[in-house]
Amino acid sequence: MALRKSNPAFLNGVPELLILELLSRRPMHGYELVQTIRAATDGSLEFGEGCVYPILHRLESDKLLAASKETVSGRVRLVYRVAPKGKAQLADSVSAWRRVVTAIDTALEGGAHGRAAVA
Amino acid sequence: MDAQQWLNQLRAALSRQNLPPFYVERFVTELSDHITDSLEDRMSTDAKDLRHFTSPLGTPAAVAAAAIGEFRKRRFSSRHPVLMFVVLPILSLAVGWIAAVLLFVLGAQAIVWLNGGSGERWPQWLIAIFPVLTGAFVLSPIALVAALVCRVAGRAAIGWKWPLGACVILALIGGAALFDVKMTGVDRGVLHGTQFHEANNPPGTPPNGSLAFGFGVNTHPRPWQVVQFSVPLAICGLFVWRQSSQRRQHVLAG
Numbered sequence: 277m278a279l280r281k282s283n284p285a286f287l288n289g290v291p292e293l294l295i296l297e298l299l300s301r302r303p304m305h306g307y308e309l310v311q312t313i314r315a316a317t318d319g320s321l322e323f324g325e326g327c328v329y330p331i332l333h334r335l336e337s338d339k340l341l342a343a344s345k346e347t348v349s350g351r352v353r354l355v356y357r358v359a360p361k362g363k364a365q366l367a368d369s370v371s372a373w374r375r376v377v378t379a380i381d382t383a384l385e386g387g388a389h390g391r392a393a394v395a
Numbered sequence: 396m397d398a399q400q401w402l403n404q405l406r407a408a409l410s411r412q413n414l415p416p417f418y419v420e421r422f423v424t425e426l427s428d429h430i431t432d433s434l435e436d437r438m439s440t441d442a443k444d445l446r447h448f449t450s451p452l453g454t455p456a457a458v459a460a461a462a463i464g465e466f467r468k469r470r471f472s473s474r475h476p477v478l479m480f481v482v483l484p485i486l487s488l489a490v491g492w493i494a495a496v497l498l499f500v501l502g503a504q505a506i507v508w509l510n511g512g513s514g515e516r517w518p519q520w521l522i523a524i525f526p527v528l529t530g531a532f533v534l535s536p537i538a539l540v541a542a543l544v545c546r547v548a549g550r551a552a553i554g555w556k557w558p559l560g561a562c563v564i565l566a567l568i569g570g571a572a573l574f575d576v577k578m579t580g581v582d583r584g585v586l587h588g589t590q591f592h593e594a595n596n597p598p599g600t601p602p603n604g605s606l607a608f609g610f611g612v613n614t615h616p617r618p619w620q621v622v623q624f625s626v627p628l629a630i631c632g633l634f635v636w637r638q639s640s641q642r643r644q645h646v647l648a649g
Contacts, residue, residue, distance in 0.1 A: 306425050307432035324453030326405075329425050330465035333418075337469040354425060 291323065291331055293373060296358060296366040299341065303357035305348060306332065332356055340365050398430050401455055408459035413552040413638055414466055422462060426452065463552065470551035479547065480561040484540050488568060491536025496608055499532050499576075529576050530619045534626060537569035541627035545634035555635045562631035570616070570624030575607040 298304070298312050309332075310325045335341040340362035346355045358366065402423055409419045429452070452458060467473035472480070506521060521528075541562050548558035616624075 305428070307429045310429070324451075324457060324461070325429065326426055326452035326458035327461035329422060329429075330458075330462040333422070333462075334465045334469050351428070351431075353428060354421075 289369075290321070291328070292335065293366070293369045294321075295328070295331060295335065296340065296362055296369065299356055300358045300363060300366055303355050305346075305353040305355050309356070335362065398427075401452070402427060402430075404455035405458055408455050409462060412459065412463045413549070413554055414463065415550065415552060416641060418466065418552075426458075466552055470553075472547050472551045473553055476553065476557050480544060480557040481564065484544055484561045484565055485568065487540045487543070488536055488565060491540060492533070492572070492608065495532045495536055496606065499529075500606065525576075529574055530622070533569075533572050533574045533619065534623055537565055537572075537623055538626050538630060541565050541630040545630060549634065549638065555631075555638065558634060559631050562627040565627040566624045568610075569627060570620050571610040571612050572623060573607075573609050573611050573617070573620070575605075575609075577605045 294313055294316070295309065298309060298316060304312060306329055310323070310328050313321070313323060313328070332341065332343075336343050336356070338361075339359055341356050342359045343354050343356050345352050347353070348355065405426065406419060406423050409422065410416075433451075453461075544561040544565075545558050548554070612620075
């Protein structure tokens with residue numbers, strides 16, 4: 277997902293994680309997913325909405341997502357759901373994300389090693 | 396910019412980048428649905444809303460750039476173009492020629508066997524088509540690999556430079572290839588380099604022959620070498636022409 281300039285470049289890979297997580301809760305079509313991302317992140321992460329679809333297509337091509345045509349509110353829509361391979365990928369990504377967040381938090385808060393080095 | 400303009404600009408930007416028409420169509424349809432949903436959510440059909448609703452989507456150029464980037468990430472050939480368009484064509488050509496030579500030898504053995512092993516008289520139809528047959532055995536792998544490379548490039552929306560490079564390599568290697576076949580026992584002489592030369596097989600001896608495959612260039616190349624050089628370039632030219640023609644049609648249809 278191409279993030280707007282307001283989002284830092286180190287968020288690479290985060291849109292995929294978010295998409296997999298949100299779709300693992302329930303299948304959604306593109307527009308619904310975009311709205312859910314906005315609601316789930318309290319609008320903190322700004323996404324170019326049109327850029328969500330290419331990521332969905334790539335994840336589908338990588339067999340992490342499955343897409344099927346379904347009638348939603350009287351219209352035929354392409355609904356995405358997480359495939360078994362996507363669930364495994366999500367578990368890996370979540371655990372990797374938690375490790376990174378913990379490590380960065382520790383560094384930012386001046387962990388034991390950081391203090392010793394500065395002293 | 397209104398919705399239709401926005402979608403048309405996106406379609407044109409995607410088509411210019413050689414994305415396959417089926418993918419462009421799918422993407423544009425999904426975004427069109429997205430726009431409709433957005434308008435329904437606002438319960439508005441005001442002209443002002445129709446003009447401004449596209450801002451959350453991003454500009455057509457930005458969305459097209461994201462789509463192209465993601466599409467290329469999906470393809471092995473886009474991620475490893477040197478392997479796909481330089482190394483693999485050369486390897487595939489070598490494998491294709493080995494297979495062609497084996498097939499040729501097996502075919503010759505089969506014909507000898509069908510003739511009862513004497514080989515005193517080769518079938519006339521075989522003698523007639525032999526020059527074309529030997530040329531085709533060299534040419535087929537070149538043409539197949541060139542077509543395959545162009546197809547892969549087309550599916551990966553990789554543009555024309557890599558397939559052109561691959562086809563130039565194929566043309567240079569293919570144009571230098573020589574396939575020399577001698578078959579005795581032919582009542583019209585010996586086939587040599589797809590031409591007949593007078594030679595007599597001692598009576599009562601089984602037919603023998605030889606097959607040589609190699610590379611060589613001369614200031615006066617053989618006609619088949621010119622064909623072998625030209626075919627991959629012609630296939631690439633056809634591919635580029637087809638791509639640009641499809642792109643034009645798609646933009647016009649949009």
